[in-house]
Amino acid sequence: MKVAVIQFPGSNCDQDALWALRLVGLEAELVWHTERNLEGFQAALLPGGFSYGDYLRAGALAKFSPVMQEVRRLALRGYPVVGICNGFQVLTEAGLLPGALLANTNLHFTCKEVFLRVERTDLPFTRAYTPGQVLRIPIAHGEGRYYADAETLERLEQNHQVVFRYTAPQEAPSQEGYNPNGSLNDIAGIVNPAGNVLGLMPHPERAVESVLGSADGLPFFQSLKQALEVVV
Amino acid sequence: MKYHITLLIELKDGILDPQGRAVEGVLQGLGYPVENVRVGRVLEMEVEAQSEAEARTTAHNIGKALSNPVMEVFVVEAVKELA
Numbered sequence: 001m002k003v004a005v006i007q008f009p010g011s012n013c014d015q016d017a018l019w020a021l022r023l024v025g026l027e028a029e030l031v032w033h034t035e036r037n038l039e040g041f042q043a044a045l046l047p048g049g050f051s052y053g054d055y056l057r058a059g060a061l062a063k064f065s066p067v068m069q070e071v072r073r074l075a076l077r078g079y080p081v082v083g084i085c086n087g088f089q090v091l092t093e094a095g096l097l098p099g100a101l102l103a104n105t106n107l108h109f110t111c112k113e114v115f116l117r118v119e120r121t122d123l124p125f126t127r128a129y130t131p132g133q134v135l136r137i138p139i140a141h142g143e144g145r146y147y148a149d150a151e152t153l154e155r156l157e158q159n160h161q162v163v164f165r166y167t168a169p170q171e172a173p174s175q176e177g178y179n180p181n182g183s184l185n186d187i188a189g190i191v192n193p194a195g196n197v198l199g200l201m202p203h204p205e206r207a208v209e210s211v212l213g214s215a216d217g218l219p220f221f222q223s224l225k226q227a228l229e230v231v232v
Numbered sequence: 233m234k235y236h237i238t239l240l241i242e243l244k245d246g247i248l249d250p251q252g253r254a255v256e257g258v259l260q261g262l263g264y265p266v267e268n269v270r271v272g273r274v275l276e277m278e279v280e281a282q283s284e285a286e287a288r289t290t291a292h293n294i295g296k297a298l299s300n301p302v303m304e305v306f307v308v309e310a311v312k313e314l315a
Contacts, residue, residue, distance in 0.1 A: 056273075056298060057300060060298065060300065064297075092302070093300060098302075099302060100300055100302040100303045102247070102248075102303060103250050103251065104250070105248065105250055106250070107250045107251065107254060147247065147302070147303060148302065149302075182248070
């Protein structure tokens with residue numbers, strides 16, 4: 001039950017991810033991106049940051065890192081693979097998840113708390129949530145506008161692959177303006193058809209203790225722990 | 233032989249380009265009668281190849297590796313033999 005937290009040059013949420021995973025009692029280790037062997041790991045987490053300085057495109061160069069072949073192998077074998085923020089961008093660039101993440105509509109790097117609705121609770125990342133639960137989780141990105149062509153988008157919706165959606169809390173004075181980046185269908189996170197590869201722009205690892213402002217991200221990691229215990 | 237390659241990577245038509253819009257707004261503010269401004273990328277490189285055709289194929293493969301077909305298209309803009 002060991003989780004690999006992949007470190008690319010420019011990753012900067014790797015330590016936070018490690019902290020969150022260990023907080024729920026998971027064994028986790030940092031793995032440098034040139035590593036060619038993930039033997040002994042039952043899950044991989046691609047953390048946020050600016051892999052390769054976001055040069056060319058966010059995630060575009062990281063997909064060629066040697067470790068990505070092993071991440072792909074884990075994914076194909078059905079082990080949980082999570083990409084958070086830049087990690088999500090890497091997963092789409094690598095073709096492990098459909099679509100792409102484009103520059104936020106307002107062109108701002110946006111760093112704030114947002115509200116997310118949990119659309120699925122049958123996944124190794126969400127089983128500790130309740131259906132429709134609204135979470136308060138921070139985002140911090142400049143390229144988070146989820147885009148896919150109409151056909152892909154329809155397929156995502158039909159297969160229930162949208163896991164997290166930006167939403168407005170019920171008590172909000174306005175039910176508009178909650179989508180922070182212009183993502184199509186308010187998409188904040190999606191999963192592959194098999195349900196083991198998940199990408200999301202918000203940062204659950206930055207919301208695992210109330211002292212951080214929210215602990216709504218904690219069940220995300222608790223879910224993973226539960227799921228990995230079943231695997232073993 | 234060595235060839236100089238120019239590769240263009242652009243957002244597909246129909247994909248919102250906020251950078252292009254920002255530039256468009258500024259250009260219009262300066263009084264230029266422009267519209268539909270799009271911002272792309274230019275990559276230049278020198279490549280070793282036996283012929284211009286081979287250099288062009290290499291350029292095409294590089295364009296494929298570096299562009300994201302979900303939202304981008306690439307064009308091998310120029311292949312020039314270096315003296």
